[in-house]
Amino acid sequence: MLQLTDIHAYYGHVHALKGVTLKVPEGAIVSLLGANGAGKTTTLNTISRLIQPRKGKYEMAGESMMKKSTSQVVKSGIIHCPENRRVFPLLTVEENLLIGAYSRKDKQVKSDMEKVFAYFPRLKERTSQKAGTLSGGEQQMLAIGRSLMGKPKVLLLDEPSLGIAPLLVKEIFEIIKSINKDGTSILLVEQNAHMALEISDYAYVLENGRIALSGKSKDLKNNDDVRRLYLGG
Numbered sequence: 001m002l003q004l005t006d007i008h009a010y011y012g013h014v015h016a017l018k019g020v021t022l023k024v025p026e027g028a029i030v031s032l033l034g035a036n037g038a039g040k041t042t043t044l045n046t047i048s049r050l051i052q053p054r055k056g057k058y059e060m061a062g063e064s065m066m067k068k069s070t071s072q073v074v075k076s077g078i079i080h081c082p083e084n085r086r087v088f089p090l091l092t093v094e095e096n097l098l099i100g101a102y103s104r105k106d107k108q109v110k111s112d113m114e115k116v117f118a119y120f121p122r123l124k125e126r127t128s129q130k131a132g133t134l135s136g137g138e139q140q141m142l143a144i145g146r147s148l149m150g151k152p153k154v155l156l157l158d159e160p161s162l163g164i165a166p167l168l169v170k171e172i173f174e175i176i177k178s179i180n181k182d183g184t185s186i187l188l189v190e191q192n193a194h195m196a197l198e199i200s201d202y203a204y205v206l207e208n209g210r211i212a213l214s215g216k217s218k219d220l221k222n223n224d225d226v227r228r229l230y231l232g233g
């Protein structure tokens with residue numbers, strides 16, 4: 001459904017992506033692993049077109065996205081849930097969710113909010129609470145919920161486990177699985193390789209802006225290099 005072929009991207013003179021090829025098939029969870037600074041966030045920013053790819057091919061459902069704007073990418077069904085759960089701290093939970101539906105003109109916004117609350121009952125209990133007063137894990141749930149309000153076909157998740165209490169991480173990963181079961185394809189960026197390989201179908205490992213390894217998640221779990229470098233032995 002979403003496919004990058006030999007994508008290059010730069011920050012000024014810094015060559016951050018040096019030929020990234022990956023695909024997210026319809027219905028799959030694909031994880032993108034790699035150390036800090038490997039280029040994971042840059043890859044997601046390139047997909048959502050916050051960064052211009054300079055070379056390569058980028059297609060969504062067979063259509064080239066190389067010359068599209070960020071809002072056109074959103075319209076094609078690619079929704080980016082950024083790093084560090086950027087919610088609007090002074091707005092309520094409900095207001096944050098409504099912002100996620102800003103590009104929609106249909107009338108199902110209210111019922112979709114109920115769907116978000118079905119995934120995240122914690123948010124329903126806190127609809128009128130200011131987002132800034134939620135715990136880190138709850139803010140992450142809100143960030144994911146806000147992305148769901150944009151009706152993603154492909155959801156890009158950047159490090160949903162970062163800085164969150166282990167119990168909530170487990171809960172969030174379970175919810176990511178059910179969002180996928182309900183029909184949303186997911187590209188999951190993670191430093192927590194254990195959790196990511198557990199829930200994904202397919203995985204890529206980025207090193208220095210290049211895909212160093214890829215394969216079925218269950219095979220990568222048993223790969224010696226992956227075990228040594230990313231799974232702690």
Ligand SMILES: Nc1ncnc2c1ncn2[C@@H]1O[C@H](COP(=O)(O)OP(=O)(O)O)[C@@H](O)[C@H]1O
Binds near residue numbers: 014
């Ligand atoms: N805004 C920026 N300007 C210049 N260099 C950047 C910028 N953002 C990231 N980089 C560099 O690009 C590389 C990849 O970063 P990033 O995609 O954030 O890695 P990851 O998400 O895997 O930790 C790093 O070397 C980083 O220092």
Ligand SMILES: [Mg+2]
Binds near residue numbers: 040041083
């Ligand atoms: Mg990052």
